[in-house]
Each structure stands twice: as structure tokens, then as C-alpha cells.
Amino acid sequence: MLSSIVKLLFFLLSTAFLHVSGLYEDQVGKFDWTQRYIGKIEKLYWDQSNPSKKLLVTTDKNVLASIHVYNGSIAWRQILEDNDRGTIDAVFHQDKYFVGVCGGGRYVRSWKVETGALSWENTVHHIARPGADIKIKGNDQVIALTPYGVYSYDLLNGKQKWKFSLPNSDGTVFDRVIVRGNEVIAIGHLPGAHVTIVKANNEGVISSQKSIPAAWINKETR
Secondary structure, eight states: OOHHOOOOHHHHHHHHOOOOOOOOOGTTTTTHHHHHHHHHEEEEOOOOOSTTTTTEEEEETTEEEEETTTTOEEEEEEEEEESGGGGGEEEEEETTEEEEEEEEEEEEEEEEEOOOOEEEEEEESSSSOOOOOEEEEEEEEEEEEETEEEEETTTTTOOEEEEEOOTTTTTOEEEEEETTEEEEEEEEEETTTTEEEEEEOTOOOOOEEEEEETTTTTOOOO
């Protein structure tokens, strides 16, 4: 069992980060077909609702999937739209919840970990732009950073609780949100210029905003 888990993790991490195509002899026919059906792994989580038995992954083919760790078989597969609407910008997994920002920051979605079925979806905007992140706060709140602001949604039903806008008139791209105690912190950067930090309280009211000079920063910095 442990050997199979280690081999599967090695294979998945290889496809995600090293782009290695080779397999061990006893993996042929087990793990290689998984990539053909779901694509190259981009993000990977242990399924916290079913410890040590499944992995939750997203891929470059706009696919979400749950994979059995003991043999690499697919428990479920959710194929999103095959255009930019289905692009998976950011995801986060906690307990039995799997949430994400998709379509260039246009949609916030939640899926059921057990089946991959869509629980709810909210449309933020109709124009795709770069910059997205998402977190689960406590056990009842989704915090989604999109190019159009930071949104709070009810984890169970997707109802919006609050929103605050982000300053991006100078081209600053926000792509990181941090949840810390009663604070929500959005971080953005303008390559070659500065990092901007916006802090808000648990009600979505901005408490501070500052820019820090950072001439060394580039587009790939996160």
C-alpha cells in the first residue's frame, strides 16, 4: 500500500513539475492512463474528507479529479468548459469542500468532494482578467480574490456576504489573499514598481492600504 502511494505521488508530481514521461515497469497500465484521461497535474491535495485514500487534483485540461492513491484509478472526474470559461485560476480544499476561481476571475465555484458535482456558482464579471486566489475562512466562509475585488461567500450555499474593491488603476495585479484571524489581506504587485497590500476586517471594511517600493519584482513573482 505504502509503496503504491509513493509511486503514484512520484508520478503525479513528475507530470506536474518535472514533465517526466518515464514510468516504472510495474506502473505501466496503472498510472500512465490516468494522465491521458485528466491531463497534466497542476495542483494536488490530499482528500481531507477521506484521509490517505484519495488525492484531489486540477489539470491543464480544465479537469478536476479525485484519484485513488492505491492504484491510480479515477474516483470521479469533472470536465469544465473547454474554453477560457473553464480555466481553473485558483483552488482550495478543506475538509469536505473544494472551491475555486475560474474563467479569468469571472466565476467562483464550489464542488462536492465526494462526487465532484457542482454545489454552487457565482458570476463575478463577464470579462476575463489575470489575478485570482481563494481560501476558506473558518468553517462557513469562502474568501475569493478576483480581478474585480475580494468577495465573501457562504460556504454552504454561495450567498454573497460582502465585497470590497481593489485599487488597480495603475495596472497592479492582485493574486494573493491571506486569511489571518479577523483580517483578510489582499496582495498585489506592479512589475518593476511596487507591492500593494490591502487589509480589511471580517466585515469586508478596508482598514489599511499601502504600497511598498519593489523595483526588483517581475511578472512571475508570487
